[in-house]
Amino acid sequence: MASALAFFQNFPIELFIIQTLNGIVTGMILALIASGLTLIFGIMDVVNFAHGELFMLGAYVGVLVLSFTGSFWLALILASLIIGVFGAAMQVATLRPLIGRDPLTTILATFGMSLILQNYALWQFGPVARKINEPYTGSFHLFYLEYPWYRLMIAGLSATIIGGLWAFLKFGKYGIWIRATTQDRVMAQAMGIPVPWVYTAAFGIGAAMAAASGVLFGPLVGVNHTMGLDWVLKAFIVVVVGGMGNLGGSIAAAIFISLLEAYASIWVSPAQAVIVSFVVLILTLLFRPTGLFVPTPK
Amino acid sequence: MMIKRHKLIYWTGFSVVMALLIVAPLVLPTFWQKFLTEILIWGLLAMSSDILIGYTGMVSFGHSAFFGLGMYGAAAALLMVAPPNLVLALAFGLVAAAAVSAFVAYFSTRLRDIYFAITTLIFSQIFYVIIFTWTEVTGGENGLSFRRPALGIPGLWTTPFTAETMHWFVLAVVAGSYLILRRIMHSPFGMVLQSIRENEPRTRAIGYPVERYKIVAVMLSGLFAGLAGVLYAVQNRFAAPDFVFFIVSGDAVIFNVLGGIGTLVGPIVGAATFLLLREGLGRLFGDQFPYLIPLGFLFIVMIIFLPQGLLGFARRWLNR
DSSP states (O other), rough: HHHHHHHTTOOOOOHHHHHHHHHHHHHHHHHHHHHHHHHHHHHHHHOOHHHHHHHHHHHHHHHHHHHHHHHHHHHHHHHHEEEEEHHHEEEEEEIIIGTTTTTTHHHHHHHHHHHHHHHHHHHHSSSOOOOOSOOOOEEEEETTTTHHHHHHHHHHHHHHHHHHHHHHHHHHHHHHHHHHHHHHHHHHHTTOHHHHHHHHHHHHHHHHHHHHHHHHHHHSSOOOHHHHHHHHHHHHHHHHHHOOTTHHHHHHHHHHHHHHHHHHHSOOHEEEEEEEHHHHHHHHHHHHHHHHSSSSOO | OOHHHHHHHHHHHHHHHHHHHHHHHHSHHHHHHHHHHHHHHHHHHHHHIIIIIIIIOOOOOHHHHHHHHHHHHHHHHHHHSSSSSSHHHHHHHHHHHHHHHHHHHHTTTTTTTHHHHHHHHHHHHHHHHHHOOHHHHGGGGEEEEOOOEEETTTTTTTEOOOHHHHHHHHHHHHHHHHHHHHHHHHHHHHHHHHHHHHHHHHHHHHHHHHHHHHHHHHHHHHHHHHHHHHHHHHHHHEOOGGGGGGHHHHHHHHHHHHTTSSSSSSHHHHHHHHHHHHEEEEHOOOSOOOOOHHHHHHHHHHHHOTTTTGGGGGHHTTTT
């Protein structure tokens, strides 16, 4: 009992609030990556192994555009567009021939893509991390820290992009096509929706979102060829915990897991804090394999 | 009559390949000697994952965990007991791999298809993080290095490993594993696994406890992956966290797809193809050449146009 009391007396409340903020910021980036992943999964049952590499390539395109034009916002938009088109092309080249085959072959194909892209980035840009400068360097006082405004901007921008996706899926004509295909692809085809092109477009949108999160996240750490790996693993955990193919669930799970990791890293090193998300995954698999944030299946 | 002839051709082919592999270290230069031994070890890893990919229809991206735990188990035995003891290393490695694969199997077989692939991947990363951060025990990033044990049964007869005896030892283990796995895949148990691959709901409807079969399949697969890990540790005298990283699992999957899933020997052929191509590309274009770019393209082209792999044409024949 005494130790529990001591724990609460020594509870680092300021650090706790800072970590809450950090957790929400990384959670929003993670949500942006995971919502692209889950969109692609929901519509065509494809787990995109190359998603982390699209995130990483987006950051690199951002670096290049930034060095040519000097504008962060232009870098963000161009990187999303270029990687979006690239993702669509990748889908046409590698995944379209596999439609109708065992879904496991699509994992293998995207895994092959991720190998190619990661090694291409290493070959082209070298192992040294590149830097993206923050578009806005102001900061505010948070207890004993200077907390950069940019981090909050990331959270806001991610929320805006996800909100835009949601609105597009809800109200846009093509968004409705995507939802129809997700629900029943045979019926959608019968209604005259060009299902293969809807697949391509959804893949492009997912890729563009990954690229956007890459550029947004770039200023926090350096851009290097392995950055996709950590994030895609986290995004996989999020997608499983949130319920595969469930957009809202993925976002909730992303923030939930990031907050837990942020709190855990108050007491243990960040490398070990990752284990918390693994534990969440194991518990989810054990008690609710359909996902934490989905309604109980009847 | 047909079956008899098939058996004759099969065993003749098997003996010829074995004879070539036995003679190989005597005629090959040192570099290629070691290269061949490594192909056999990676082939064993790929063969173990073929039980899941080719026979049960589950793609595992977590074999690096089993391989790595086999390595670290062997390392533990070799570091704690002096003088290093081969039998203990094998026992420790296999127990470690079996424990980990039981854990992974229990959780990951709750999910199917893609979910299984992802959860095995994440589980292997759990072990990677644990091994990478637990520096006091595992040596962290640097890994562990140790002395190589002597070949033989301690107390009765031992002889230090030379490059040749190492190769023969690995060859014996790999060939033995192949025969055991082939036998298992022909047994009623193996038939149930194949029926899970073909039609899981129907297998369940007939009354087979599919989950239990899958758990045993993952454990069996993990055990042989661990065996490969022990062999690698003994050959190279170190254990490193890099081998627990999921890239190794990815390599095992690539070996399978290149060589032909569901054939058991295909993965070894795949490993040989992959490693030879890597070596060849490295020699042609220099060490810095990103060999995984052309190999990745080859991999994707194989998936689209030749999903059965190099030995796919012989799949039925090899499994008869």
